[in-house]
Amino acid sequence: MSILINNDTRALVQGITGGEGRFHTQRMLQDGTNIVAGVTPGKAGQEVEGVPVFDTVSDAVEATGANASILFVPPAFAADAILEAVDAGIDLVVCLTEGIPVHDMLPVRRYIDLAGAKLLGPNTPGLISPGQSKMGVMAGYIHTPGPVGIISRSGTLTYEVVHQLTALGIGQSTCVGIGGDPIVGLTYKELLPMFEADPDTKGIVLIGEIGGSAEEEAAMLIAEQISKPVVAFIAGQTAPPGRRMGHAGAIITGGSGTAAAKMAALREVGVTVAESPAEIGAAMASLLN
Amino acid sequence: MKIHEYQAKELFRKHGLPVAPSKPVTAVGEAVSAADELGYPVVVKAQIHAGGRGKGGGIALVHDADGVKEAAERILGSALVTPQTGPEGRVVRTLLIEKASDIADELYLAVTVDRARRSIVVIASRAGGVNIEETAAKDPDAILKEWADPAIGLRPFQAHRLARKLGLPAEAIRPATKLILQLYKLFCVEDCSLAEINPLAITSQGELVAVDAKLNFDDNALFRHKGTAELRDLDEEDPLEVEATAVNLNYIKLDGNVGCLVNGAGLAMATMDLIDHVGARPANFLDVGGGATAEMIEKGFRILVDDPDVEAVFINIFGGILRCDVLAEGVVAAAKAVDVKLPVIVRLEGTNVEEGRKILNESGLAFGTAKDLREAAQMVGEAVKGAVQ
Numbered sequence: 001m002s003i004l005i006n007n008d009t010r011a012l013v014q015g016i017t018g019g020e021g022r023f024h025t026q027r028m029l030q031d032g033t034n035i036v037a038g039v040t041p042g043k044a045g046q047e048v049e050g051v052p053v054f055d056t057v058s059d060a061v062e063a064t065g066a067n068a069s070i071l072f073v074p075p076a077f078a079a080d081a082i083l084e085a086v087d088a089g090i091d092l093v094v095c096l097t098e099g100i101p102v103h104d105m106l107p108v109r110r111y112i113d114l115a116g117a118k119l120l121g122p123n124t125p126g127l128i129s130p131g132q133s134k135m136g137v138m139a140g141y142i143h144t145p146g147p148v149g150i151i152s153r154s155g156t157l158t159y160e161v162v163h164q165l166t167a168l169g170i171g172q173s174t175c176v177g178i179g180g181d182p183i184v185g186l187t188y189k190e191l192l193p194m195f196e197a198d199p200d201t202k203g204i205v206l207i208g209e210i211g212g213s214a215e216e217e218a219a220m221l222i223a224e225q226i227s228k229p230v231v232a233f234i235a236g237q238t239a240p241p242g243r244r245m246g247h248a249g250a251i252i253t254g255g256s257g258t259a260a261a262k263m264a265a266l267r268e269v270g271v272t273v274a275e276s277p278a279e280i281g282a283a284m285a286s287l288l289n
Numbered sequence: 290m291k292i293h294e295y296q297a298k299e300l301f302r303k304h305g306l307p308v309a310p311s312k313p314v315t316a317v318g319e320a321v322s323a324a325d326e327l328g329y330p331v332v333v334k335a336q337i338h339a340g341g342r343g344k345g346g347g348i349a350l351v352h353d354a355d356g357v358k359e360a361a362e363r364i365l366g367s368a369l370v371t372p373q374t375g376p377e378g379r380v381v382r383t384l385l386i387e388k389a390s391d392i393a394d395e396l397y398l399a400v401t402v403d404r405a406r407r408s409i410v411v412i413a414s415r416a417g418g419v420n421i422e423e424t425a426a427k428d429p430d431a432i433l434k435e436w437a438d439p440a441i442g443l444r445p446f447q448a449h450r451l452a453r454k455l456g457l458p459a460e461a462i463r464p465a466t467k468l469i470l471q472l473y474k475l476f477c478v479e480d481c482s483l484a485e486i487n488p489l490a491i492t493s494q495g496e497l498v499a500v501d502a503k504l505n506f507d508d509n510a511l512f513r514h515k516g517t518a519e520l521r522d523l524d525e526e527d528p529l530e531v532e533a534t535a536v537n538l539n540y541i542k543l544d545g546n547v548g549c550l551v552n553g554a555g556l557a558m559a560t561m562d563l564i565d566h567v568g569a570r571p572a573n574f575l576d577v578g579g580g581a582t583a584e585m586i587e588k589g590f591r592i593l594v595d596d597p598d599v600e601a602v603f604i605n606i607f608g609g610i611l612r613c614d615v616l617a618e619g620v621v622a623a624a625k626a627v628d629v630k631l632p633v634i635v636r637l638e639g640t641n642v643e644e645g646r647k648i649l650n651e652s653g654l655a656f657g658t659a660k661d662l663r664e665a666a667q668m669v670g671e672a673v674k675g676a677v678q
Contacts (some may be wrong), residue, residue: 029354076513101507101510102480103480104510106409110440139639154553154556159609160638180555182402183404192641209554212404233559235557236561238561238570247630248557264440275562276666277563278665
């Protein structure tokens, strides 16, 4: 089992005829994703890696029954592409685009909530349920099916954790990147209960970073709703205040959003917090034993 | 992106927000003639991006031409040290000469994004002119907020409610309501991440004046604001950071002794934490991103070794989109070109890792290669201990 995507997921790729879209469509197919359609305005009738291309998302959904979409769309057009997918009835939209203006994302996020859809990202590497489906750009081969669910705000740091787990013989149920932007869709709050409800997930790794208050909110939710063991790591313990550390969302402002506060909040509710990024996998291994 | 007060006030004027007559100048003579034109008293204000200028002596109220001359001579060209600049201060290149306002009361007003509520928030307080974070910590009730629903924006009734709650004199309620809506509109139209007026003055005639003006912009939206992008002042930024930005590297200078080069922002922060964990200190944040070329890696490596504080270099790459062989080629080219004497520790994993390791091993350069993050951490710790002895 897994969360959000599995063998039944019928994936759609928005921006499939662009360089990135084409390249990752090929890699997602290799990793077992059932990609049923692609969308690029004006390119209906073409095929990419054997996947039929449509002009609009609603055409694609009507013809193929696609229920999840992954976007390879430039920042200036990404907000509109998300809305088009939701409007067409897509349940899960995965937006990889980095650099979407915050003022574009605010109404999009509001519309997602009103429509009852799920958005992952923007600025996420996507998600993977190893052995079943991948909607993202992570290297599939480092993953292996197993009992650990991962929720992360970072891309390559997630690969690092997956690598540590796999090296210890521990596989993953689903690895989810929630994205490094200030305004994103699904966060720990929505994802933690999904892992709690998934019978095949035995432990959860939460990878956070400085900025915002999502990790503190996650701590409150863990205290109330999560019985499975949780290991956390917060990146940015040494980051200075007021500087944006790469991700638009990773900034300590006015003394809030510090790693120390997030680590304390998580420890308070019984989460095992790794001090060093080299010890995350080992911490999960000892909790599972 | 940050801009100067005088630039923010130009945008305020464009959006109809009340500011006092003022003029930016870059020379003492200009300062005096600007003050003569505006009429005394005037305020001479150092234009740097850091706050706390008054505490550092960068703001002076003067009553005549001699006063302007004295203040301008003292501040222009000096390195102004404020609580936010660090001990080295910031060189003042521009002054704003502003007609002094007759201030009866000082308020605080700001617009920003509330991430937790996923909406824009207007923040106001009767306690203007001071550190708002201190007020928020000591007396949370003194901070008033109105949230704009992203579907409908900030409504006039909300701005009115905020003006009423501030307890303003009756004649100031309507102008304050208008000003709040104007600041909110500016914030949205100009793609700001922060619009702050501290203090917002009420004059003894009951008029509102934005005595200070601070605007920060969403870097991701600069593509649709060419005019704003041109307001960027490179003198306010670290030269190594400017150099890095020019080649699309994400670099932030810190004050430690281990330079690090990493792909991905989260892993870069985690690598800094790891360096700290073994008793050393990170000299920088450097995210080379997913699409780095060998040239970008070479440039990034040069920036690290050009930092005189760096005693060791740690390269931590988890190759996904960025291939390990590309990384290795860039590092080898850079190390050969600059003849690096510092210890260099490399930890590679991911796409094409075997090819990458081979390139490093066959380069003839004395790199320390770690098989995993734990071993890399130990090697970094030992390298720095060695450098100190």
